[in-house]
Amino acid sequence: NAGVTQTPKFRILKIGQSMTLQCTQDMNHNYMYWYRQDPGMGLKLIYYSVGAGITDKGEVPNGYNVSRSTTEDFPLRLELAAPSQTSVYFCASRKVGGDTQYFGPGTRLTVL
Amino acid sequence: EDQVTQSPEALRLQEGESSSLNCSYTVSGLRGLFWYRQDPGKGPEFLFTLYSAGEEKEKERLKATLTKKESFLHITAPKPEDSATYLCAVQNLKTSYDKVIFGPGTSLSVIP
Structure with a gap:
C-alpha cells in the first residue's frame, strides 16, 4: 500500500492563479481531510x-473548494491564490471506527 | 473554545537525558487526545491515543500520560533518531467527530 499520496510536492503560484492539490489514498478509507500548517x-x-x-x-475553508467523487481521491482547489494561502498542505485519511489519521x-505552496 | 497549547516550544537534549513534553488542553468534553510525531518535510505520524484521565501508553522510549487538563510525553534515554516535532491534538466529545484541534508542537533535538 502506498498509503496517502499528494501531488505536487512543491508549487509556486502568482497571485490570482488557480491550482488543484491532488490527494489519493489506497486504504479504502471513508474519511478524508485537508489541513494547512x-x-x-x-x-x-x-x-x-x-x-x-x-x-x-472545517475551521478555515475560505478561498478553497473540494470535491469527492470517489473514495480514493479528495482534491483541494484554490481558485484565486492569495499570499495568505502560502503554507504546507496535508491530506489525511481515516477508516470508519478508527481514531488514527x-x-x-504534504505540498509546500508559495504564493507570490 | 477548544484549545491546545504545548510546551516547551523547543527542547534540546543530550543523548540519554530523559525529559517530558507537555500538552495542556481546554475542551468541554474529551473524546480523545492524540500524539503525533512529525519529521522535517514529512506528514505527521500517529503515536498514541489516550481517552481518559489516568491512562498511559508506551512505545519504545516514549510514554504518554493523561490527566483532566494535560498530557505528558515522557522520553526516556532519548537517541538522536528521536529528534522530531511532537504534535498533540484533542477531539471534543460534543462536536463533530471529525474535527481535531492540533497544538503548535514541540521541536525536540537530541544531540549525540
Whole structure:
C-alpha cells in the first residue's frame, strides 16, 4: 500500500492563479481531510469528507473548494491564490471506527 | 473554545537525558487526545491515543500520560533518531467527530 499520496510536492503560484492539490489514498478509507500548517501554528482543518459525494467545512475553508467523487481521491482547489494561502498542505485519511489519521507527505505552496 | 497549547516550544537534549513534553488542553468534553510525531518535510505520524484521565501508553522510549487538563510525553534515554516535532491534538466529545484541534508542537533535538 502506498498509503496517502499528494501531488505536487512543491508549487509556486502568482497571485490570482488557480491550482488543484491532488490527494489519493489506497486504504479504502471513508474519511478524508485537508489541513494547512503554518510555522508555529497547529494544523488547521480546511475541509473534510465522510465519504464519496459528501464534504463539509472545517475551521478555515475560505478561498478553497473540494470535491469527492470517489473514495480514493479528495482534491483541494484554490481558485484565486492569495499570499495568505502560502503554507504546507496535508491530506489525511481515516477508516470508519478508527481514531488514527494517516497523513500524506504534504505540498509546500508559495504564493507570490 | 477548544484549545491546545504545548510546551516547551523547543527542547534540546543530550543523548540519554530523559525529559517530558507537555500538552495542556481546554475542551468541554474529551473524546480523545492524540500524539503525533512529525519529521522535517514529512506528514505527521500517529503515536498514541489516550481517552481518559489516568491512562498511559508506551512505545519504545516514549510514554504518554493523561490527566483532566494535560498530557505528558515522557522520553526516556532519548537517541538522536528521536529528534522530531511532537504534535498533540484533542477531539471534543460534543462536536463533530471529525474535527481535531492540533497544538503548535514541540521541536525536540537530541544531540549525540
